[in-house]
Amino acid sequence: MSSLFVMQEARNRVVVVGGGVIGLATAYYALRAGLEVTVLEREPEGGDSCSVGNAGMVVPSHFIPLAAPGMIAKGLRWMLDPESPFYVKPRLSLDLMRWGWLFYRKSTPAHVAASRGLLRDLNLESRRLFAELASEDDFGWCEKGLLMLCDSAKGLEAEAEVAQEAEEIGVRAEVLDAAGAAAMDPDVTMRVEGAVHYRQDCHLDPSRFMGRLRERVVELGGRIEYGVPVDEVVSSGGRVMAVRSGERAFEGGRFVVAGGVWTAGLLRQVGLKLPLQAGKGYSLTLNDPVELPRLCSIFAEAKVAITPMGKSLRFAGTMEVGGDRLSINRQRVHGIIKSISRYFPRFSEEDFDGVEPWAGLRPVSPDGMPYLGAVDGMENLYAATGHAMMGLSLGPVTGRLMADLLTGRKPFTPIGDLAVGRFG
DSSP: OOOOOHHHHHTTTTEEESHHHHHHHHHHHHHTTEEEEEEEEESSSOOOOOOSSSEEEEOOOOOSOOOOTTHHHHHHTTTOOOSSSSOOOOOOOOHHHHHHHHHHHHSSHHHHHHHHHHHHHHHHHHHHHHHHHHHTSSOBEEEEEEEEEEEHHHHHHHHHHHHHHHHTTTTTTTEEHHHHHHOTTTTSSOOEEEEEEEEEEEEOOOOHHHHHHHHEEEHHEEEEEOOOOOOOOEEEEEEEEEEEEEEEEEEEEEEEEEEGGGHHHHTTTTTTOOOEEEEEEEEEESOOOOOOOSEEEEEEETTTTEEEEEEEEEEEEEEEESSSSOOOHHHHHHHHHHHHHHTTHHHHHHHHTTTOEEEEEEEOTTTSSSEEEEEOTTTTTEEOBBBGGGGGTTTTHHHHHHHHHHHEEEOOOGGGGGGGTOOO
């Protein structure tokens, strides 16, 4: 056997750190490209992850990054409200201070203008890939669009401006009055001024999708190791040799760190200080709701997402930045519950008695764009994280792009703005 063949065989062995939607999608498309893949997942088999309890939305409508004009002022106002949809937990942390400064620097019209086309392209391609996957599997895929529901004239005016921007870049959006919104989804009683209907948005059941994605990875010959929290990256001479979890070592030819909020800690071991914060979100699922909408929707002013999943209805919201603990902030959960009857008057707070909230940690970059690509200074190390609220939505396209990078193919769209080392 030639040394060239042995080297190529070693290169084809890929270790993916992280078994959430980004890691699994990377594994799936890498396997389809002919690579050998092992996925290391920190949770036990059947355990929870940020990819399971989310709102399950695929959102071409989300072409404006989190770092946008007005977010700083809005965030400062919300800081004073314990039930608000956004909160930064104050603490003495140089990493948080750096992240906040970069967020401030990126919250500009120029950044939005430079980012919106790429976010559109990524989400539309991911939507296409989801539809392709749904043609072979049933995970509750629904192509009815999304309603951005507004309970105030001011809110509707603001969303109408966003809808105009959407149309300018080819994202289909229609502004509706109250009657038009009600006609779009007659199965739920609304109290709104109007809505914007984003026709290309879709929704699914994330738990079912994740389960099927795991099965596909195994069917294609991939290995998933559960209960393996990676705590060490072993490198030498500008190459990663292995990753370790306690006493266990996992060798490979190439490594992809897709560990969500834990990615930054691992990359620090190879000299990269990745600006990344955990953004905690919550969801509550009603198994027998008083009404069941046909479409997914977002309460525009309250920042709460609503998704029908089979006979259940999920409500998700908040962005609580600071720390990696999954403890439940009951005031913020109450803020979600309290907002629901403002828009859907048939619902009441009592409907949620006994419903246990779910919490997940989203990896948030300071410019609202994912990190995706090679890690500078390490010839065989890649990273994929920082998707914030769009982790599920951008899962398949991220997996496809990572597979392209691993096999040397040219990505379908330039991704230089997503470079892992873009903040130095």
